[in-house]
Amino acid sequence: MLHGTLWLLLLLPLRLPGTQSHRGATSPRQEAEEQSPWPGVQRLQEQLKTVGSLSRRYWASFSCTVWPDHCEDQEAPTPPLDWSLPLWGRRALDSFTKWFCRFQDCCNSGGDCRITNNFTGLESDLRLRLHGQHLASKLVLRAVRGYLETPEVHKALALSFHGWSGTGKNFVARMLAANLYRDGMRSDCVKMFISTFHFPHSKHVDMYKEELRWQMQETRLRCHQSMFIFDEAEKLHPGLLELLGPHLEPRVPKAQGVEPPRPFFLFLSNLGGSIISEKVLSLLKAGWSREEITMQHLETPLQAEIMQSADSGFGSSRLVKENLIDFFVPFLPLEYYHVWLCVRDAFLSQELPYTEEALDEIAKMMTYVPEEERRFSSQGCKSISQRINLFLP
Numbered sequence: 001m002l003h004g005t006l007w008l009l010l011l012l013p014l015r016l017p018g019t020q021s022h023r024g025a026t027s028p029r030q031e032a033e034e035q036s037p038w039p040g041v042q043r044l045q046e047q048l049k050t051v052g053s054l055s056r057r058y059w060a061s062f063s064c065t066v067w068p069d070h071c072e073d074q075e076a077p078t079p080p081l082d083w084s085l086p087l088w089g090r091r092a093l094d095s096f097t098k099w100f101c102r103f104q105d106c107c108n109s110g111g112d113c114r115i116t117n118n119f120t121g122l123e124s125d126l127r128l129r130l131h132g133q134h135l136a137s138k139l140v141l142r143a144v145r146g147y148l149e150t151p152e153v154h155k156a157l158a159l160s161f162h163g164w165s166g167t168g169k170n171f172v173a174r175m176l177a178a179n180l181y182r183d184g185m186r187s188d189c190v191k192m193f194i195s196t197f198h199f200p201h202s203k204h205v206d207m208y209k210e211e212l213r214w215q216m217q218e219t220r221l222r223c224h225q226s227m228f229i230f231d232e233a234e235k236l237h238p239g240l241l242e243l244l245g246p247h248l249e250p251r252v253p254k255a256q257g258v259e260p261p262r263p264f265f266l267f268l269s270n271l272g273g274s275i276i277s278e279k280v281l282s283l284l285k286a287g288w289s290r291e292e293i294t295m296q297h298l299e300t301p302l303q304a305e306i307m308q309s310a311d312s313g314f315g316s317s318r319l320v321k322e323n324l325i326d327f328f329v330p331f332l333p334l335e336y337y338h339v340w341l342c343v344r345d346a347f348l349s350q351e352l353p354y355t356e357e358a359l360d361e362i363a364k365m366m367t368y369v370p371e372e373e374r375r376f377s378s379q380g381c382k383s384i385s386q387r388i389n390l391f392l393p
């Protein structure tokens with residue numbers, strides 16, 4: 001709800017108390033900022049006026065990307081805008097979030113109340129809502145739980161999700177955010193970057209670097225347990241990958257008794273998707289059941305494929321070469337039955353009635369590959385919820 005409220009507030013002509021009441025102090029402006037949030041808002045409002053509809057458009061498309069359930073009939077985010085305004089708009093929104101937090105009691109009692117670390121919820125989400133990913137499900141739960149339950153950590157936890165689109169990489173990233181943070185993807189401890197959206201033009205890479213550095217620094221200052229999600233990681237510019245290196249390196253432990261920072265890094269990419277599919281297909285054809293497939297079958301070919309991928313900087317970056325990624329998580333290609341379950345979930349989540357025939361029909365609409373076997377959905381469970389709209393009375 002935060003962003004809805006936010007715009008409402010910004011659109012209202014603000015006549016707020018407290019603005020004038022701090023004059024005469026030694027450092028009036030500073031003190032006013034300390035004690036009263038209003039000047040900040042007024043500045044923000046003025047700035048937003050100058051940016052006007054563009055920042056609004058940016059906000060709409062940004063929030064649609066990050067919180068798809070809040071899109072207003074927008075199929076996909078609008079194409080990336082020119083960078084300078086979005087950069088600016090996001091900073092303004094960040095200041096606003098901070099300000100907003102003062103009233104929301106974001107963090108009152110002792111620990112950081114933004115952090116929930118609900119392993120029960122995570123375990124149940126992975127088991128019930130993620131379909132066809134027995135490996136990813138186990139690996140993610142084990143890695144995350146192990147990391148958060150270890151008293152001394154000397155490194156960020158870096159997970160790299162690999163697989164075709166629609167296999168659940170994004171879904172799992174959101175599940176993590178939802179169960180580890182009170183406000184899920186909207187938490188100010190969670191930042192998501194989508195390469196083609198946030199860093200679209202390589203000629204602006206210096207600006208992106210500055211922005212990314214700033215975002216990471218701010219987030220890590222604010223939250224000892226932060227989460228950075230890089231979607232379309234295969235498209236990350238080498239300059240940005242380089243920038244991430246030091247954040248993933250092991251650190252010298254701080255003094256005893258100080259809560260160590262626990263940053264998470266999630267990289268989502270389709271790198272290695274095809275090798276995973278090939279391997280899975282050959283195992284299935286050889287008579288294995290899907291659930292009998294283990295990490296041993298996939299680990300080596302997957303890593304080799306990632307390192308060899310010529311058209312992406314990810315595999316040749318320090319992150320991979322210097323083993324800064326802790327786990328490479330394979331997402332298997334989905335089969336008919338999994339798609340069927342996704343369709344059912346989509347009906348259930350919208351509280352719509354359905355028949356098994358409708359589920360069959362929608363699941364059959366997906367394209368299945370390879371041509372001979374037609375075993376795997378080429379788009380996984382992507383855009384299922386849009387498809388069910390076609391079946392509504």
Ligand SMILES: *[C@@H]1O[C@H](CO)[C@@H](O)[C@H](O)[C@H]1NC(C)=O
Pocket residue numbers: 116118120121122124
């Ligand atoms: C953890 O998640 C489960 C399942 O979503 C939920 O029922 C439970 O209330 C959550 N626990 C806490 C402490 O938030």
